[in-house]
Amino acid sequence: MMKVLVFNAGGTQVLHTVDLMHAIRMLNRQVARVLDAVPGRSFGPHPLPRSVELVTYIYARWVYEATGRTAPSVENVLRRDRYRCGYCGRVASTRDHVKPVSHGGKTTWLNLVAACLECNGRKRDRTPKQAGMRLDIVPFIPTPADLWPKARVRR
Template sequence: MRTLVLNAGYEPLAVVSFKRALVLVMNDKATIVEHVADDPVWAAGGAYDRPAVILLARYVRVPGSGSVPVTRRGVLRRDAHRCGYCGSSAATIDHVLPRSRGGTNSWENLVAACVRCNNLKGDRTPQEMGWQLRLTPRPPRGALWTVRGTERADPRWEPYLALAA
């Protein structure tokens, strides 16, 4: 069981275990916004609702630029595991401008690709192959990318994740 943690301004911060969330609630550092119905947690002091979403009592300043690091898994997820060239199921990633020609490992230069297209393209650009990209590669945005653990989101989290998108 996992719990979405919201900052005092209702922006999503993280996903934690329900035990960690319950400790924050019991120590008055957070309040329960959404809970799992009919599944309380019993303690010496009584019963507590099992938290699905909690709100921190104090605002936490989050350092960082908010940019999402480039990873193979992230590129595949961004492109919905579909080849950027033919649209079939993708298992690899491809540099639009090959690294041997100065291409970088950036969101704008990487696309998901099926093994067939990746091998056919080789060390060439899509223009040299006469291919058209199905999408324009760009960095991902929104709470689903900046808050770790939201890829398998609980339906109760959707209103709070939608606010941050």
């Protein structure tokens, strides 16, 4: 049986997979909508789903208990810091180790901030102090709600 990915509302957070019939029931009950479909294929009135998205955001505590904490990936650090550079406040596209890895800095939430390409390049493998740069934000460990705020949910 074909498996279908189930995303939380907002379409960025994978919750789990269900089999196709389960996904179709979700579509019929209108608790989910098709996010990605197999081109040219349908199942009853629906495009044949590869992935579906919940209509309503759920706070999936069990997802995090199963997988541990959310990882401080580049995307997640950018999300936590709302895509703003921690040094200059402009749009960020990279993740900076506040204390560089070469100085023993760890890849953890508390040692990572979003940074624009320019600031990241200027700082290099120096601490903010060594680089003469001021960090304007205090890194924190985000909750899932910090990363996927309800405000982002499309209805």
